[in-house]
Amino acid sequence: MSEAARLPLRRRPAFWAAGIFVAFGIISVLRMTDAIGSTTGFILMVIAMLQIVPLTRASLAKQRSTGHLSPAIVRYTRRFLLASFGYMLGLGIAVTIADRVDLSEIESFLIALLPVIPVLGMIWTMARYLIEEEDEFLRHRAIMASLFGLGGVLTLGTFWGFLETFEVVPHIWAWWVFPVWAIGMGLGQCWMALADRRANDGLGDES
Amino acid sequence: MKNRLKVLRAERNWSQQALAEELGVSRQSVNAIETGRYDPSLPLAFQIAEVFELTIEEIFLRD
Numbered sequence: 001m002s003e004a005a006r007l008p009l010r011r012r013p014a015f016w017a018a019g020i021f022v023a024f025g026i027i028s029v030l031r032m033t034d035a036i037g038s039t040t041g042f043i044l045m046v047i048a049m050l051q052i053v054p055l056t057r058a059s060l061a062k063q064r065s066t067g068h069l070s071p072a073i074v075r076y077t078r079r080f081l082l083a084s085f086g087y088m089l090g091l092g093i094a095v096t097i098a099d100r101v102d103l104s105e106i107e108s109f110l111i112a113l114l115p116v117i118p119v120l121g122m123i124w125t126m127a128r129y130l131i132e133e134e135d136e137f138l139r140h141r142a143i144m145a146s147l148f149g150l151g152g153v154l155t156l157g158t159f160w161g162f163l164e165t166f167e168v169v170p171h172i173w174a175w176w177v178f179p180v181w182a183i184g185m186g187l188g189q190c191w192m193a194l195a196d197r198r199a200n201d202g203l204g205d206e207s
Numbered sequence: 208m209k210n211r212l213k214v215l216r217a218e219r220n221w222s223q224q225a226l227a228e229e230l231g232v233s234r235q236s237v238n239a240i241e242t243g244r245y246d247p248s249l250p251l252a253f254q255i256a257e258v259f260e261l262t263i264e265e266i267f268l269r270d
Contacts (some may be wrong), residue, residue, distance in 0.1 A: 066235065067231065068233060070233055134231070135232045135233050135236055136232070136236070136247070136248055136251060137232065137233065137235065137236035137240070137245050137247075137250050138233055138235070138236065140245065195244070196235070196238075196239070198245070199242045199244055200238065200242065
């Protein structure tokens with residue numbers, strides 16, 4: 001049995017990640033079917049987001065056990081967690097105000113800044129991580145994952161843009177670039193972790 | 208790049224974690240260098256050589 005399989009559920013990052021995913025899915029369905037209002041939906045989303053705290057704890061514990069943890073990663077995780085809460089709060093407030101109040105152009109611009117500022121905070125957090133990480137291998141991995149995400153967003157963005165130009169697909173908002181890049185970065189990390197595991201299976205890793 | 212890190216470490220009875228702590232890097236870094244998945248920078252290679260009291264050429268071999 002693997003080490004991960006021996007861990008109780010509440011200590012597995014996948015358990016909390018699945019919890020967030022399922023909760024968001026259920027809330028989205030309830031919103032789409034008008035079973036709940038936007039305010040209730042927002043409150044439920046914030047409650048669902050609280051699972052990010054145990055997810056972070058479980059992830060840090062797992063990284064510690066696999067030898068991937070550094071002080072810079074701990075700082076990065078804390079900052080990113082804070083920015084994520086800021087984003088949820090900013091987005092919720094912005095959407096709630098925009099739904100209820102007739103805004104001028106300047107007011108709309110200021111409202112748009114509410115979710116933008118925390119996203120800028122996330123980008124700053126990632127930049128700080130690359131500056132603060134003293135372990136060159138972990139820094140190398142983070143850069144490779146960023147490039148993986150960048151490649152993904154450039155490919156998808158360019159492809160989608162031309163499909164949109166020729167009216168094959170509908171228009172999508174430009175703010176999608178950041179989540180798509182972040183997902184690509186996550187996939188890059190998974191791909192490298194799999195490569196690590198394969199290499200260690202062949203050579204006999206010490207845990 | 209090939210290296211003799213695993214053999215040298217075994218000769219001294221050092222774990223990956225002990226070597227990582229000595230070098231001030233993560234255990235995963237030592238693992239990646241040992242398995243040839245990551246070539247260290249020159250400063251880290253010098254640091255590794257210093258820890259083993261050998262020259263870089265005695266640890267890292269050309270492909």
